[in-house]
Structures are given as C-alpha cells and as structure tokens.
Amino acid sequence: xxxxxxHKPATVSEAVALLAAKxxxxxxxxxxxxxxxMKQRLASPDSLIDLAGxxxxxxxxxxxxxxxxxxxxxxxxxxxxxxxxxxxxxxxLLAGRIGDQQVRHRGTIGGSIANNDPAADYPAxxxxxxxxxxxDKRTIAADDFFVGMFETALLPGEIITAIRISPxxxxxxxxxxxxxxxYALAGVFVAKSEKGVRVAVTGAASSVFRASDIEAAxxxxxxxxxxxRISLDASDMMSDIHADSxxxxxxIMVMARRAVAKALELG
Numbered sequence: 001x002x003x004x005x006x007h008k009p010a011t012v013s014e015a016v017a018l019l020a021a022k023x024x025x026x027x028x029x030x031x032x033x034x035x036x037x038m039k040q041r042l043a044s045p046d047s048l049i050d051l052a053g054x055x056x057x058x059x060x061x062x063x064x065x066x067x068x069x070x071x072x073x074x075x076x077x078x079x080x081x082x083x084x085x086x087x088x089x090x091x092x093l094l095a096g097r098i099g100d101q102q103v104r105h106r107g108t109i110g111g112s113i114a115n116n117d118p119a120a121d122y123p124a125x126x127x128x129x130x131x132x133x134x135x136d137k138r139t140i141a142a143d144d145f146f147v148g149m150f151e152t153a154l155l156p157g158e159i160i161t162a163i164r165i166s167p168x169x170x171x172x173x174x175x176x177x178x179x180x181x182x183y184a185l186a187g188v189f190v191a192k193s194e195k196g197v198r199v200a201v202t203g204a205a206s207s208v209f210r211a212s213d214i215e216a217a218x219x220x221x222x223x224x225x226x227x228x229r230i231s232l233d234a235s236d237m238m239s240d241i242h243a244d245s246x247x248x249x250x251x252i253m254v255m256a257r258r259a260v261a262k263a264l265e266l267g
Contacts, residue, residue: 010053133145197222
C-alpha cells in the first residue's frame with residue numbers, strides 16, 4: 001500500500017474544506033471497498049479523509065413522515081433500527097444480509113451508495129424506494145443518482161450526508177447471493193406506495209436498474225403470480241465466471257416473485 005496522509009475531520013464543513021484543499025484525495029467511510037483496493041494498489045490516493053468522526057452523519061430519525069438515515073450509519077445499525085424495522089422492514093431485512101458480520105459492523109449505507117458496485121444491495125433499495133440522496137451541496141433523486149458501473153452523479157469533493165425515504169405501503173427484497181462474497185448474482189427490491197410500484201434490480205447488469213415490465217405487472221396485481229409469465233431479455237445482462245446472462249435473467253424473475261412474497265409477509 002502506498003503511503004498517504006490521514007485526516008479525520010469532526011464536521012462536514014471541515015471535511016469539504018479538506019477535500020477541496022488536497023489533490024488526489026479520497027473520502028473514507030467504512031472502507032470495505034476502498035482499503036482492499038488500496039492494498040492491491042488499484043487505488044493510490046495521496047490523502048484519505050476519514051469521515052467516521054462526523055457524528056451528524058450517523059443515525060436514523062424521522063423528519064415528519066420521511067425516514068432519514070445518516071450516510072455513515074452502519075449496515076448493522078440500519079438492520080437493528082426500530083424506526084427502519086417499523087416503517088420499512090424490507091430495508092432492515094436487506095441490511096441484515098449484507099456481507100458478513102464484520103462487514104455489517106463497519107460498512108456504511110452512504111459508502112455503499114457512493115461506490116455503486118453493480119452487485120451491491122443498497123442501490124436496489126434506494127432506487128426502488130425512490131429515495132433522495134442528500135449531499136453537502138444538493139439533493140439528488142435516486143433515478144438521477146446511479147449512472148453506471150461504479151459511477152454516480154456525485155461531483156468531485158461532494159459528500160453524501162443522508163438518505164431520505166418516504167416509507168412505502170409494502171416493500172421486500174430477495175437476492176441470490178454469491179456464496180463467498182454474499183454479493184448479489186441477482187437481487188430484486190420491490191416497493192408499493194400510493195404513487196405506484198417500483199422495482200429495482202442489482203447484480204445482473206453494469207449498474208442497478210428499474211424493471212419496467214415487472215413494475216407494470218405488479219401494478220395490475222401485486223402478487224407473485226402476476227409475474228409467472230414474464231421473461232426478461234438477457235442481452236443486457238452480465239455474464240461472468242459466476243453466472244451467464246440467461247441465468248441472471250432467470251434469477252431476476254425468481255427473486256422478484258420472492259421479493260413480492262416477502263413484502264406481503266412483512267406487511
């Protein structure tokens with residue numbers, strides 16, 4: 001690992017100032033992706049800005065009817081939050097199945113979203129729930145946030161501070177995990193609200209995406225049976241050593257039916 005400067009600001013404004021003042025600088029949240037890539041010299045920042053000391057960026061609260069999750073909230077804390085379990089139990093379920101125990105107690109929701117790994121769990125939830133990503137500069141709608149593989153709408157030096165979610169009527173998630181990494185070979189998050197049905201898929205393409213055919217079917221009947229006759233075009237799906245594109249297309253439909261059943265079970 002290349003030598004680097006280490007900074008641990010106590011406020012968002014201090015972190016933003018450091019990011020603006022330094023060259024080849026990277027913010028550090030949980031470090032679950034960044035540190036391994038640095039060890040492999042796939043990333044070599046000259047400076048790390050550790051955000052872990054910024055208390056205002058952690059925790060779960062309600063702002064009226066909106067659930068607010070600080071960007072530095074650990075996966076385990078999202079999974080164990082009474083507010084999340086009470087208002088979006090499907091999100092709590094997702095968080096409790098990310099990685100292993102060590103990852104869940106170090107990784108953060110903001111770090112996962114900012115990284116936008118094509119097989120990560122949180123992007124599917126954020127997109128399906130129509131969440132808003134709050135940064136130090138602006139608020140970005142989920143539909144505009146995820147751009148491509150490991151790419152988001154974040155500008156250089158911009159920091160995610162919180163995620164705002166209007167709780168849906170029903171929500172559920174199901175994934176087929178890689179047995180080693182527990183990343184999704186295909187994962188589907190479904191959410192039903194007064195505005196309609198939203199469905200997001202992770203693990204199957206270069207970035208998380210909404211599944212319009214599944215959304216249309218569930219809008220007519222929010223039940224696993226409504227998806228029995230739907231098949232997806234595999235041409236846009238990923239193929240790799242873990243699964244080919246046709247298998248992933250098949251898995252999406254299996255996971256979609258399971259996600260709907262889980263949403264109905266959770267109520």
